Amino acid sequence: MTENLPIFNKNQMTGAKSASYLKYILQRFCLVNEIDQTQDIGIDFSATILNNNRPTKLNFYIQCKRTDNPGIYLDSGKENFCYSIATSTLNYWIQKQDVTFIFLVDLPNQNIYWANPLEQVQKTKLINQKSVSIKIPLNQIINSNTKNTPDDIQFNIYKHYSNFSSAVIMNLEKFESEIENGRQSFNEQQLDTIISNLSKHHKEVERKFIEVSDKLKRRLEYDFKKAMYYAIKIDQMDEIKHQYCPKGIFLTEFSNKVNNHRYSIESLYGLIDTSSNCDLDILYTLCKIVHEFMIDILFFYRELAYEDSPFTSHADIEKEISKLKL
Known part of the structure:
Protein backbone atom coordinates (compact mmCIF):
# COMPACT_ATOMS: atom_id res chain seq x y z
CA MET A 1 0.00 0.00 0.00
CA THR A 2 1.39 3.40 -1.03
CA GLU A 3 1.92 5.67 1.96
CA ASN A 4 0.47 9.18 1.88
CA LEU A 5 3.75 11.19 1.65
CA PRO A 6 4.65 14.54 0.06
CA ILE A 7 6.04 14.30 -3.48
CA PHE A 8 9.33 16.01 -4.35
CA ASN A 9 8.65 16.86 -8.01
CA LYS A 10 11.17 17.26 -10.83
CA ASN A 11 11.02 21.07 -10.76
CA GLN A 12 11.81 21.14 -7.03
CA MET A 13 14.68 18.68 -7.52
CA THR A 14 16.21 20.79 -10.30
CA GLY A 15 15.82 23.94 -8.20
CA ALA A 16 17.54 22.28 -5.23
CA LYS A 17 20.40 21.07 -7.46
CA SER A 18 20.84 24.56 -8.93
CA ALA A 19 20.98 26.15 -5.48
CA SER A 20 23.47 23.51 -4.31
CA TYR A 21 25.72 24.06 -7.32
CA LEU A 22 25.66 27.84 -6.83
CA LYS A 23 26.52 27.42 -3.16
CA TYR A 24 29.32 24.98 -4.04
CA ILE A 25 30.95 27.50 -6.44
CA LEU A 26 30.51 30.54 -4.17
CA GLN A 27 31.92 28.74 -1.12
CA ARG A 28 35.34 28.80 -2.78
CA PHE A 29 35.61 32.48 -1.91
CA CYS A 30 32.58 33.25 0.28
CA LEU A 31 30.75 32.26 3.42
CA VAL A 32 27.25 31.38 2.20
CA ASN A 33 24.16 31.16 4.41
CA GLU A 34 20.73 30.00 3.30
CA ILE A 35 17.81 32.32 4.04
CA ASP A 36 14.67 30.88 5.65
CA GLN A 37 12.15 30.40 2.82
CA THR A 38 9.07 30.38 5.06
CA GLN A 39 8.22 33.71 3.45
CA ASP A 40 9.29 34.38 -0.14
CA ILE A 41 11.09 37.75 -0.03
CA GLY A 42 13.16 37.29 -3.18
CA ILE A 43 16.40 36.43 -1.37
CA ASP A 44 17.74 32.87 -1.20
CA PHE A 45 21.21 33.32 0.35
CA SER A 46 23.40 35.85 2.10
CA ALA A 47 27.17 35.80 1.53
CA THR A 48 30.36 37.30 2.92
CA ILE A 49 33.51 37.49 0.81
CA LEU A 50 36.59 35.79 2.26
CA ASN A 51 40.16 37.03 2.11
CA ASN A 52 42.77 34.38 2.99
CA ASN A 53 39.92 32.34 4.50
CA ARG A 54 38.95 35.23 6.77
CA PRO A 55 35.60 37.04 6.49
CA THR A 56 35.71 40.61 5.17
CA LYS A 57 33.24 43.49 5.48
CA LEU A 58 31.97 42.81 1.95
CA ASN A 59 28.52 41.23 2.07
CA PHE A 60 25.80 40.59 -0.49
CA TYR A 61 22.46 38.89 -0.95
CA ILE A 62 21.58 36.35 -3.63
CA GLN A 63 18.52 35.48 -5.65
CA CYS A 64 19.08 32.11 -7.34
CA LYS A 65 17.23 31.23 -10.55
CA ARG A 66 17.68 28.65 -13.29
CA THR A 67 18.22 29.59 -16.93
CA ASP A 68 15.22 27.38 -17.78
CA ASN A 69 12.89 29.08 -15.27
CA PRO A 70 9.62 30.33 -16.83
CA GLY A 71 9.93 33.97 -17.91
CA ILE A 72 13.71 33.85 -18.41
CA TYR A 73 14.82 34.11 -22.03
CA LEU A 74 17.75 35.16 -24.25
CA ASP A 75 17.47 38.55 -25.97
CA SER A 76 17.54 38.82 -29.77
CA GLY A 77 21.28 39.48 -29.81
CA LYS A 78 21.91 36.42 -27.63
CA GLU A 79 24.12 38.50 -25.34
CA ASN A 80 21.88 38.66 -22.26
CA PHE A 81 19.31 36.65 -20.39
CA CYS A 82 16.23 38.75 -19.59
CA TYR A 83 14.15 38.40 -16.46
CA SER A 84 11.30 40.50 -15.09
CA ILE A 85 11.40 41.31 -11.38
CA ALA A 86 8.47 42.68 -9.40
CA THR A 87 8.84 46.32 -8.38
CA SER A 88 7.95 45.42 -4.80
CA THR A 89 10.92 43.01 -4.72
CA LEU A 90 13.28 45.64 -6.16
CA ASN A 91 12.08 48.23 -3.61
CA TYR A 92 12.79 45.72 -0.84
CA TRP A 93 16.31 45.11 -2.16
CA ILE A 94 16.98 48.85 -2.55
CA GLN A 95 16.28 49.57 1.11
CA LYS A 96 18.70 46.88 2.32
CA GLN A 97 22.21 47.83 3.37
CA ASP A 98 23.91 45.20 1.17
CA VAL A 99 23.52 44.72 -2.57
CA THR A 100 21.48 41.85 -4.01
CA PHE A 101 22.78 39.95 -7.04
CA ILE A 102 20.82 37.67 -9.37
CA PHE A 103 22.55 34.40 -10.21
CA LEU A 104 21.22 32.28 -13.08
CA VAL A 105 22.35 28.67 -12.93
CA ASP A 106 22.80 26.73 -16.17
CA LEU A 107 23.05 23.21 -14.78
CA PRO A 108 23.60 21.30 -18.06
CA ASN A 109 26.65 23.45 -18.89
CA GLN A 110 27.60 24.10 -15.25
CA ASN A 111 27.83 27.84 -15.76
CA ILE A 112 26.40 30.59 -13.56
CA TYR A 113 25.57 34.06 -14.89
CA TRP A 114 25.15 37.06 -12.60
CA ALA A 115 23.97 40.68 -12.60
CA ASN A 116 23.43 43.60 -10.26
CA PRO A 117 19.76 44.54 -10.81
CA LEU A 118 19.93 47.61 -8.54
CA GLU A 119 22.50 49.23 -10.81
CA GLN A 120 20.17 48.75 -13.78
CA VAL A 121 17.19 50.44 -12.11
CA GLN A 122 19.03 53.42 -10.60
CA LYS A 123 17.60 55.84 -13.15
CA THR A 124 14.24 54.09 -13.51
CA LYS A 125 11.04 55.46 -11.98
CA LEU A 126 9.52 52.43 -10.30
CA ILE A 127 6.35 54.06 -8.98
CA ASN A 128 4.08 53.28 -11.94
CA GLN A 129 5.59 49.92 -12.90
CA LYS A 130 4.59 46.48 -11.65
CA SER A 131 7.83 44.91 -12.82
CA VAL A 132 11.14 45.75 -14.51
CA SER A 133 13.08 43.69 -17.05
CA ILE A 134 16.65 42.99 -15.91
CA LYS A 135 19.49 41.87 -18.18
CA ILE A 136 21.96 39.21 -17.07
CA PRO A 137 24.98 39.36 -19.44
CA LEU A 138 26.41 36.11 -20.75
CA ASN A 139 29.94 37.50 -20.27
CA GLN A 140 29.42 37.84 -16.50
CA ILE A 141 30.02 34.24 -15.60
CA ILE A 142 31.38 32.06 -12.80
CA ASN A 143 31.94 28.31 -12.85
CA SER A 144 34.32 25.61 -11.64
CA ASN A 145 37.24 27.62 -13.06
CA THR A 146 36.46 30.55 -10.75
CA LYS A 147 38.80 30.30 -7.76
CA ASN A 148 38.54 33.86 -6.37
CA THR A 149 35.91 36.57 -6.12
CA PRO A 150 35.55 38.21 -9.55
CA ASP A 151 36.75 41.83 -9.48
CA ASP A 152 33.47 43.04 -11.01
CA ILE A 153 31.46 41.52 -8.17
CA GLN A 154 33.66 43.25 -5.59
CA PHE A 155 33.43 46.52 -7.52
CA ASN A 156 29.62 46.32 -7.56
CA ILE A 157 29.59 45.78 -3.78
CA TYR A 158 31.83 48.81 -3.22
CA LYS A 159 29.75 50.86 -5.63
CA HIS A 160 26.58 49.94 -3.73
CA TYR A 161 28.17 51.06 -0.45
CA SER A 162 29.15 54.34 -2.09
CA ASN A 163 25.44 55.16 -2.50
CA PHE A 164 24.97 55.51 1.25
CA SER A 165 25.44 59.29 1.03
CA SER A 166 22.01 59.50 -0.68
CA ALA A 167 20.50 57.61 2.27
CA VAL A 168 22.08 60.13 4.66
CA ILE A 169 20.54 63.01 2.69
CA MET A 170 17.12 61.31 2.73
CA ASN A 171 17.29 60.93 6.52
CA LEU A 172 18.30 64.56 6.98
CA GLU A 173 15.43 65.68 4.73
CA LYS A 174 13.04 63.56 6.82
CA PHE A 175 14.27 65.18 10.04
CA GLU A 176 14.01 68.62 8.43
CA SER A 177 10.41 67.97 7.36
CA GLU A 178 9.44 66.69 10.81
CA ILE A 179 10.96 69.74 12.51
CA GLU A 180 9.16 72.11 10.13
CA ASN A 181 5.82 70.35 10.69
CA GLY A 182 6.30 69.97 14.42
CA ARG A 183 6.05 66.16 14.20
CA GLN A 184 9.31 64.82 15.59
CA SER A 185 9.74 61.06 15.95
CA PHE A 186 12.61 61.66 18.39
CA ASN A 187 13.21 63.94 21.33
CA GLU A 188 15.91 66.63 21.07
CA GLN A 189 18.61 64.50 22.70
CA GLN A 190 17.92 61.56 20.36
CA LEU A 191 17.87 63.87 17.34
CA ASP A 192 21.19 65.45 18.36
CA THR A 193 22.75 61.98 18.61
CA ILE A 194 21.51 60.97 15.15
CA ILE A 195 22.62 64.21 13.46
CA SER A 196 26.00 63.99 15.21
CA ASN A 197 26.48 60.45 13.84
CA LEU A 198 25.45 61.51 10.35
CA SER A 199 27.87 64.43 10.47
CA LYS A 200 30.70 62.18 11.64
CA HIS A 201 30.08 59.71 8.81
CA HIS A 202 29.90 62.54 6.29
CA LYS A 203 33.34 63.75 7.35
CA GLU A 204 34.67 60.17 7.21
CA VAL A 205 33.33 59.77 3.65
CA GLU A 206 34.94 63.07 2.64
CA ARG A 207 38.28 61.97 4.15
CA LYS A 208 38.11 58.59 2.44
CA PHE A 209 37.25 60.23 -0.88
CA ILE A 210 40.41 62.33 -0.73
CA GLU A 211 42.46 59.29 0.33
Missing part, protein backbone atom coordinates in the same frame (compact mmCIF):
# COMPACT_ATOMS: atom_id res chain seq x y z
CA VAL A 212 41.17 57.14 -2.56
CA SER A 213 41.64 59.99 -5.05
CA ASP A 214 45.26 60.41 -3.95
CA LYS A 215 45.96 56.68 -4.29
CA LEU A 216 44.47 56.60 -7.78
CA LYS A 217 46.49 59.67 -8.79
CA ARG A 218 49.70 58.04 -7.57
CA ARG A 219 48.79 54.88 -9.49
CA LEU A 220 48.25 56.96 -12.62
CA GLU A 221 51.62 58.68 -12.25
CA TYR A 222 53.44 55.40 -11.60
CA ASP A 223 51.91 53.54 -14.58
CA PHE A 224 52.38 56.47 -16.97
CA LYS A 225 56.05 56.92 -15.98
CA LYS A 226 56.61 53.16 -16.32
CA ALA A 227 55.09 53.22 -19.81
CA MET A 228 57.41 56.08 -20.76
CA TYR A 229 60.40 54.23 -19.30
CA TYR A 230 59.70 51.11 -21.38
CA ALA A 231 59.07 53.21 -24.50
CA ILE A 232 62.46 54.94 -24.12
CA LYS A 233 64.11 51.53 -23.68
CA ILE A 234 62.52 50.42 -26.98
CA ASP A 235 63.65 53.64 -28.65
CA GLN A 236 67.24 52.87 -27.62
CA MET A 237 67.25 49.47 -29.37
CA ASP A 238 68.63 50.71 -32.70
CA GLU A 239 68.38 47.57 -34.86
CA ILE A 240 64.90 46.65 -33.64
CA LYS A 241 63.76 50.26 -33.81
CA HIS A 242 64.80 50.58 -37.46
CA GLN A 243 62.93 47.37 -38.28
CA TYR A 244 59.61 48.18 -36.58
CA CYS A 245 59.58 51.97 -36.25
CA PRO A 246 62.38 53.57 -38.34
CA LYS A 247 61.57 57.10 -37.17
CA GLY A 248 61.49 56.07 -33.51
CA ILE A 249 58.62 54.91 -31.34
CA PHE A 250 57.63 58.49 -30.47
CA LEU A 251 56.87 59.23 -34.12
CA THR A 252 54.33 56.41 -34.49
CA GLU A 253 50.68 56.22 -33.47
CA PHE A 254 52.06 55.35 -30.04
CA SER A 255 52.88 59.04 -29.56
CA ASN A 256 49.22 59.91 -30.16
CA LYS A 257 48.22 57.56 -27.33
CA VAL A 258 50.88 59.09 -25.09
CA ASN A 259 49.64 62.61 -25.78
CA ASN A 260 45.98 61.62 -25.34
CA HIS A 261 46.70 59.92 -21.99
CA ARG A 262 48.85 62.86 -20.82
CA TYR A 263 46.06 65.32 -21.72
CA SER A 264 43.44 63.17 -19.94
CA ILE A 265 45.59 62.89 -16.83
CA GLU A 266 46.36 66.63 -16.70
CA SER A 267 42.69 67.52 -17.25
CA LEU A 268 41.57 65.11 -14.55
CA TYR A 269 44.19 66.41 -12.12
CA GLY A 270 42.79 69.88 -12.58
CA LEU A 271 39.28 68.59 -11.86
CA ILE A 272 40.43 66.75 -8.73
CA ASP A 273 42.39 69.72 -7.42
CA THR A 274 39.54 72.20 -7.85
CA SER A 275 36.53 70.09 -6.81
CA SER A 276 35.76 67.68 -4.01
CA ASN A 277 32.99 66.22 -6.20
CA CYS A 278 35.24 64.63 -8.80
CA ASP A 279 33.66 61.51 -10.25
CA LEU A 280 35.75 58.61 -8.99
CA ASP A 281 34.34 56.45 -11.78
CA ILE A 282 36.17 58.65 -14.33
CA LEU A 283 39.40 58.51 -12.36
CA TYR A 284 39.13 54.76 -11.88
CA THR A 285 38.40 54.22 -15.59
CA LEU A 286 41.42 56.32 -16.62
CA CYS A 287 43.59 54.32 -14.19
CA LYS A 288 42.52 51.09 -15.88
CA ILE A 289 43.20 52.51 -19.38
CA VAL A 290 46.68 53.77 -18.48
CA HIS A 291 47.50 50.54 -16.60
CA GLU A 292 46.55 48.44 -19.65
CA PHE A 293 48.55 50.85 -21.84
CA MET A 294 51.60 50.34 -19.61
CA ILE A 295 51.18 46.54 -19.75
CA ASP A 296 51.00 46.64 -23.57
CA ILE A 297 54.24 48.63 -23.77
CA LEU A 298 55.96 46.32 -21.26
CA PHE A 299 55.08 43.17 -23.22
CA PHE A 300 56.09 44.84 -26.49
CA TYR A 301 59.42 45.76 -24.88
CA ARG A 302 59.84 42.18 -23.66
CA GLU A 303 59.14 40.76 -27.12
CA LEU A 304 61.64 43.09 -28.78
CA ALA A 305 64.27 42.56 -26.06
CA TYR A 306 64.25 38.79 -26.63
CA GLU A 307 64.35 39.31 -30.38
CA ASP A 308 67.24 41.76 -30.06
CA SER A 309 69.22 39.62 -27.54
CA PRO A 310 67.79 36.07 -27.49
CA PHE A 311 70.65 34.60 -25.45
CA THR A 312 70.78 37.34 -22.83
CA SER A 313 69.04 37.13 -19.48
CA HIS A 314 66.16 39.55 -19.21
CA ALA A 315 65.46 38.93 -15.53
CA ASP A 316 64.65 42.60 -14.94
CA ILE A 317 61.78 42.48 -17.45
CA GLU A 318 60.49 39.16 -16.12
CA LYS A 319 60.57 40.59 -12.60
CA GLU A 320 58.44 43.55 -13.71
CA ILE A 321 55.94 41.22 -15.38
CA SER A 322 55.75 39.00 -12.29
CA LYS A 323 54.56 42.02 -10.28
CA LEU A 324 51.55 42.52 -12.54
CA LYS A 325 48.07 41.29 -11.71
CA LEU A 326 46.97 39.93 -15.07
